[in-house]
Amino acid sequence: MPQRAATIVGGGIGGLAAAIALHRRGWHVEVLERAPEFTEIGAGISLWPNALHALDALGLADAVRALGAVEAAGGVRDRRGRWLSRTDNTELGRRFGHPLVVLHRADLLRALTEALPADCLRAGSEVSAVRDDGHGPVVVHRGGESRPDLVIGADGLRSAVRRALRPDAAGPRYAGYTAWRMVTDPLAYPPSEGAATWGRGERLGYTGLPGGRMYCFATASLPPGAAAGPSEYAELLRRFGSWPDPIPTLLAAIPEEAVLRHDLYDLPPLPTFVRGRVALLGDAAHAMTPNLGQGACQALEDAVTLAHCLDATLDVPAALRSYDLLRRPRTQAVARRSARLGAVGQLSWPPAVLLRDTAARLTPMRATLRSMTPVLGWRAPGEPVTPTENESH
Template identity: 70%
Template sequence: MAERTAVVVGGGIGGLAAAVALHRRGWGVAVLERAGEFAEVGAGLSLWPNAMRALAALDLAERVRVLGAVETAGGVRGRTGRWLSKMDNAEIVGRHGWPLLVVHRADLVRTLVGALPAESLRPGCEVHAMHPDGEAVVVEHRDGILRADLVVGADGVRSAMRRQWWPHAKGPRYVGYTGWRMITEPLADLRPEGAVIWGRGERIGFTSLPGGRFYCFATATVPEDAASDDGEHAAVRRRFGDWPDPIPTLLAAVPEDAVLRHDVYDLPPLPTYVRDRMALLGDAAHAMDPILGQGACQALEDAVTLAACLDETPNLGAALAHYDRLRRPRTQAIVRRAARLGTVAQWSWPPAVLLRDLAATLTPATATLRSMASVLGWVPPDGAC
């Protein structure tokens, strides 16, 4: 039987994970990444139990676990610093078998890259066009042409592949606020429990990383493309420098050139994630508000599910239709859930903020965990492991 081949457009977490999953099932894979190297810069991410199960299906969970940090506890605090709700990571482990792990994005990308043969990785390779040709797809890129049985679009929220093959789909929508991400220098004597602090139209959070560093993230309701004249480091310190401890200490430990700013977008629901011999995954299919920490987690789920569906049957059309049935309802529900929570967390009208904070205080942590069971309890399809 001839080797089946796939071209993955985009070398982020979802694209690389899809490539690993397909490679381990005997597919010939080429990952085309327009950037000059396979790398993620300057930010952390949360890997919830569902993501760890996806990584376990790729035989990478233990390798990733040693690269991350596990918070013993965390939760939400109000603008005064008072705890509104707390969650014990032991409860997450007890219910779902894996802890909440925080890793540097670059470490996860390096792990995925290391699981692929060097010849599969093609940095600096921008895709120009693609078109079906019989029982294959022709992909035209900077260095020439590739023919493949399958093309996977993992090229992000502004996916060129989605624009070409889903021309009537609505584009990304600005959710109303911008986000900053940053990592501190090591702070050997600081050991706070991770938290998100909710304000009025603003919030800031932090969690620990290995080596005494902290991953910090913040949002503010501002117009789209409203870049700061004096730089993002100054903007973050101006907005959040007097917030409750340990925020001032953390921000003071962030290098001036280490603050990343990105307006936050989500994606209106697509009618399908597949077309002909093409499939979308990750942000290209279902970009979402990051408040649930599920963006990378859902991309990992996508990758494992796609490979499992393709392994079930030699009929590519049937396999892709199954992938769409499994992934689209789930991910679009999570997009909606993240949008609702993100809106509430950004409320700025004082009576609404008071009501929100009171509701958070009165909601038991066990109820919050139960409400997340459908998200965190995902298991890979049969045959994925």
Template identity: 65%
Template structure:
């Protein structure tokens, strides 16, 4: 039986893990390198599998109230014509939860509020972990901690993954720069949210609470390329140019997109990887945070058993094949989205237009149909 856990990383996955453990009466400490627990990102899509994970934590209703339900959407081409439509009502009927779009800061606030202040240790960047027969010792900026288990939820460039998986390949650049932003409050647009696919570039938008919009996209480019995104997408179909014009100055967050090659295991002794530290993926499916939430509740459920090592083996057996499959699926879709050769783009768009909506829903079933257990 685990008696104390240290979580390295105070993002969505780390905090959700701490909430799940705290609710089971397991003492937990979250070490976050930033001076406070906050999220500087933009919007976030929470698909039914993520809402189911949040429901197991008793937080789904709060998150739904803090977000906006996506009632329609789909993919358009560069001219604004529909290529495919997403039947969000059918998704909710089938999976019990809608697609909810929430600001990352709101989700983080809800997770933080579900934990006692004594569990939260900001300004405590983890430096190293040592394992011995009596447990795990964690050295961090503020001192040290001892526990039965360390959860490495410290992101794409995880320090603990480098320490305990030294032969593992590092993050790989997928060939595009991703960007996202939130607009100022605007009058409600009479248009459904959508993703627009061009030649080696894409952009999308959806509504957020407070009359704001979440805008996002990606541009195929060499590593480190810089873009003026409002100017770059100025000639795209309405309402994208108007939405980008409504983004406050300096508020576009742009980063080169990376994913992680598959690891042979997510467990090394009493150190376990979770979220992006384990399986960073291309954001095109909107599943990065969703999979971190699944990881969190699955790990906590596995730890209900009496033997920690057996619990970690089960977590690895359950989570690694699923998350690595979604990493591959995201990579395949992104490769198609990055096509630039006009005949290939034309064939891609025609194929999307001819694919029945019910086939799209069936294709999403393995991802969205996840259940806690």
């Protein structure tokens, strides 16, 4: 049987994971990345248990865990620093088979690229068109044309493959708030627990990275493209500098030039992620807000599930239809849940904030963990689920 070929558009987390999954099954893969190199300028990333199960299926979970930090506990605080809810990471791992692991996005991307032969990775290969010539898909890119058996669009929020697949689909929707992300310099005494602090129309969270660094993230309800003050760092100090400890200490440890700011968008749901021999994956299929920390996690699930569906049949369109049936309902449900959590977190009307904080304070940790089961309880196709991991009590 001739070797099957896949062209993957986009060299981010989801695209690389799909390439690894297919390469290890004997496919010839090429990953087309429009940037001049495979790299990541972002800050931290949270890998929840479902993402670690996907990485297990790729044979990379142990290597990735070694690059990250496992936090003992975390939770949500109010504007005065009082705990509203707590989560024990040991219990999280017991219930779902893995703990929460936090690492730098660049470290994760490096681990994924190193799992592929260098000749699979084609940087500087911007895609200008994806079409079907009657014999199969054709991908036109800076290096020429590719005619693979399968095209995977993993090219993010403003995906060229998505536009080719669904030219009538609506574009990105502004979530109503902007976000800052940053990593501190190493701290002599970093906080032992992570936390998200909820204010009125503003939030700031932090979680530990290896080497005493902390990954910090903040949001504020602003119009899209709203100008900051003298600098993004100055804007952070103005908004959050008087918030409860350890936030002022963390802000003081952030290099001024290290602050990244992005307005947050998601994508309206599609009626299908596939057409013929073309499939969408990750943000290109279901870009979501970061409130659940599930964007990359869902992309990793996508990659593993797509490869599993392709294992089941030589009929690529049939395999993609199975992938769509498995992934579209789940990812769209996660995206809706993330949007709802963001709306709650960004509440600014004082009575609504009081009601939100009171409800969070009165919810037991066990109930919080149980509510997370639909998201975190995912297993890779074919992976056994033990009764202990699937308990609901």
